[in-house]
Amino acid sequence: MRPTVNDIAREAGVSLATVDRVLNARPGVREKTIKAVNDAISRLGYVRDLSAANLARSRTYRMAVVLPDTESQFVQTLADTFQDAGHLVATARIDLSLHRFPPEDPHALAALLLDLPARGYAGVALMAPETPVLRDAVRSLRARGLPVVALVSDLPNTGRDHFIGTDNRAAGRTAGVLMGRFLGGGPGQVMVIGSSLLARDMIERRRGFDEVMLRDFPGVSVLQSLETHGSGRTLRQVVTEMLANAPDVRGIYAMGDGHRALTQAIQELGLSGKLTVICHELTPHTRKALEAGEITAVIAQNPGHLARSTLRVLRAKVDNLPLDEGQEQIRIEVLLRENLPPTPSDAPDSATEATSTAA
Amino acid sequence: MRPTVNDIAREAGVSLATVDRVLNARPGVREKTIKAVNDAISRLGYVRDLSAANLARSRTYRMAVVLPDTESQFVQTLADTFQDAGHLVATARIDLSLHRFPPEDPHALAALLLDLPARGYAGVALMAPETPVLRDAVRSLRARGLPVVALVSDLPNTGRDHFIGTDNRAAGRTAGVLMGRFLGGGPGQVMVIGSSLLARDMIERRRGFDEVMLRDFPGVSVLQSLETHGSGRTLRQVVTEMLANAPDVRGIYAMGDGHRALTQAIQELGLSGKLTVICHELTPHTRKALEAGEITAVIAQNPGHLARSTLRVLRAKVDNLPLDEGQEQIRIEVLLRENLPPTPSDAPDSATEATSTAA
DNA sequence: TCGGAAATGAGGTACGCACCTCAAAAATGC
DNA sequence: GCATTTTTGAGGTGCGTACCTCATTTCCGA
Structure with a gap:
């Protein structure tokens, strides 16, 4: 069996409460004890069971996806993909909401962004051109602890936490x-x-x-x-x-x-x-x-990949977890008439995981 | 808040036990009651919480990945990727093990396959040329309830449950x-x-x-x-x-x-x-x-995608869950000198969900 | 109308972890 | 060596689901 927190406690010769304090970086633990626990962790090869952890937290994070309000079919597809992925609430305790802004009005965008923290958001994915106002808004968000992820078009001078899109x-x-x-x-x-x-x-x-x-x-x-x-x-x-x-x-x-x-x-x-x-x-x-x-x-670039990657990255950033860089790379796809993927357009869009009732 | 099994029970006017019976397709429920529960489910938009479900099950499935034992760098990379993803045990209660077979010996392969059920395996992913012996072996596995997934090269005449690879x-x-x-x-x-x-x-x-x-x-x-x-x-x-x-x-x-x-x-x-x-x-x-x-x-075709998709599909097949076809499509990548992805060769390949111990 | 079978209810335990409280022990300053 | 602060322990509760047992109710056919 995989080791659990209890195993660590025993191995490290401390109580469960202390292990918990160390695992979740809570204060009030001596350096020496922290080290003892971490040693036990690596000795046992402990890996936190995320399912259980998330379940216990039972806190959902509100995430905002902000896209320009153009008639571009690509942006529209992207929006739809995010919309569908909203059911992801289910499995990853993410509550996703989509926001659009008038593409020619950077101030409206900034206002929208700056309002997010007050509305309880914990992270933002953003597709927008880099303007001075935008830069300030992003910086302000990050200063308030909201991770910001650039989508499709990078925002290198804003200090965004991550860029999701092709090179x-x-x-x-x-x-x-x-x-x-x-x-x-x-x-x-x-x-x-x-x-x-x-x-x-x-x-x-x-x-x-x-x-x-x-x-x-x-x-x-x-x-x-x-x-x-x-x-x-x-x-x-x-x-x-x-x-x-x-x-x-x-x-x-x-x-x-x-x-x-x-x-x-x-x-x-x-x-x-x-x-x-x-x-x-x-x-x-x-x-x-x-x-x-x-x-x-x-x-x-595949909208499905973009959306899934965005959610994974946002979650990781909010939880301060490491990323699997390999998985988060958005590949440049070359499509010719000969390798067009079959259109899944009318395939029923099931949630990531569906409920199964009796067959 | 998302509805839970208790909400369904209340909404359907039945007990928790009955909801559970319906959800997990256990016997002993009248058609009428099943319908009542399913109605309640769709009315409330219930979605099973997988974290909790997996936690409660706390059963891990042994999966076998069977690859030819050639010196091909691609197969080797694939093997490595699967190996790395083995840590996935963590999050998806999957216990993955890699098997290689001499590429010129279909009988050895068949023997290997036929031995899997007895060894407690619950699913197989297989990359192999389709021979008559292989066909029989795969049929036999499936008859015994093991889902079989074809990898890279399809096995259309074996009745395999799924093909994972490019067209x-x-x-x-x-x-x-x-x-x-x-x-x-x-x-x-x-x-x-x-x-x-x-x-x-x-x-x-x-x-x-x-x-x-x-x-x-x-x-x-x-x-x-x-x-x-x-x-x-x-x-x-x-x-x-x-x-x-x-x-x-x-x-x-x-x-x-x-x-x-x-x-x-x-x-x-x-x-x-x-x-x-x-x-x-x-x-x-x-x-x-x-x-x-x-x-x-x-x-x-991207080995990382192949491996991740394989695991998702195997899991879905074993649990009899529907797939997100869109996500499981392996795209044909066209690589030129100009769009070579940066080499992530030495980036550690963490599992789908990453582990975090104290930062 | 009664008996047996089928269907359902009530309630419990467990999964691994987060988070809480309160008391006890240990370390620290003076 | 005492008071004070810091650290630690013990124990509990809950997250949403799976799975179990046993009692009770409902159904159906003779």
Whole structure:
């Protein structure tokens, strides 16, 4: 059998109460005694039974997930995934709630964040561009003891506790190799489109992309980034114009969202399948476009992994537990028409663990 | 607060004992009463508290993971991952043990398997080629109530309870697109190498590869598969000969293992970087070769995911619980030099739930 | 209508841990 | 050596569920 707290007490020659004090870092124990207990722990190879511990605590942590309120399908999918994972309350004593903020209003976001501690939250996961107000808000939260986790787009200068998402620079590099190789390295131009060039994820993707293109595919010239500010209208207009005037454009790298407008523009110009189009995130739309050959490749991060990882990390941070870094790495997925995962969209979304009644 | 069994009892107007009987599918309850309880359950939205349930059960299930005893680095990594996850005993009341069998001796494997029930095992995960003896052994296990999970290579005709691994056909297709596009679709020959052409995963990869090459890249001619039977010696010899005599070979698709010999042969012939080489699985060696540019792309499945998924699935099967299909899908990873994950090789692989003793 | 079988209730113990209280022992300062 | 503070011990309760026993009630068929 696995050793229990009682075994430790016996082994260390102390009482249960003392073991408990040491295990939970409660005050009032001499250094010497702490050491004795820890020695016993390592001698017996004791491992705290988390099921029992959580049960005994029977305290649930309120966690906030804060996402921008854009119409982006990716963000929407992410929101849905978190929503579904809310049932996780069951097993991990986490009470999750979703918050959205107007993407163009950093002050509203800051206000939202700063209100969280008062409302009893114990941790926050946040997807937002790094602005000065945001930086202050995050710092303030952390000062009050709330762990803050950056989601999808990192917030390196805020002191966030963790970043959950792909390495966007590497994602950009990956897009670069694929683009370069798919174009055969030959001459031609590549358009780069991003929603907002301020968001850290965009910047890093662009940097990674350029890095590879310059180094490995000097024959291909990469045009300046086009900024669309999330507006499909703008995107479509700009792309149409651009493509009409630049016959040398053989590839498009869409770093952000607004893919619908993009593929529409391509279709209208009759360029479907003639361009190498690489974009990010698997959404219903990009899936369809991939299947139809309108998009060549999608660089994606799995929303399910993001959500699960977020919850694990938040829990670990709140409890001050170590992480399994390997498990928390969000991989960069390369999706082609040929390796599209079967759509689980209409599969009933069961909770992580379901209740079984008689068969 | 979440509803508990007591709430259900009250809501359904029955006693706790009856609720328990229904929840755990024990006999001696009228249909009508079962329904009443289930109604109460859904009305209250009851979800069994797994922490408490596992605690109360305090029974651990012995699970066997059975892997071939080859020197393949991938299998080795997999074995290590399982080994590390053995600490999972802690949280999921799973007692995991690893078994290896001589890859060329299906009878030894069958004997090993058939001995498991007597030794108190409650479930098996198995990576092995499908032979008639194996089929019978698996059927026998399942008849005795042991769930059997196929690992990496599916065993479709054995009635296995689940398959954990990538869709190998899709993996082959992915290799195909990459090969075709990287070659620019132009003329040339592609060598295909596999360790054993009997293993289901090899067959499916080859099928997927051919499918794409024939359909989308008719200009590229794909040579017959070379079988190496896991021998590096044979592989090296065959490849060297082949490459020397066929100057048109521009790409190599290595479906299985033995990459070391392959890259050696390529190096010796001075063809490093001049061929498009695609192979499977991320191992220390393929990582290095990828970084050095000797291998162009690696199609991989993540051993950590495989191991974790295996444990979750085994547990669910043993407990007769439903699965979260989405989470159990093993994605096909496309690895290029540009998106190689940082090596976590020396990061300690803690179990799904980490242990914390005093900080 | 009665008897046996089936269904249900009442209540208990255990799982491993967190957290509480109060008393007793040990260490400390003077 | 005494009073004071710090440390430790003993013991209890509860978390939500599993699983057990034994008594009681309800059901069904003859």
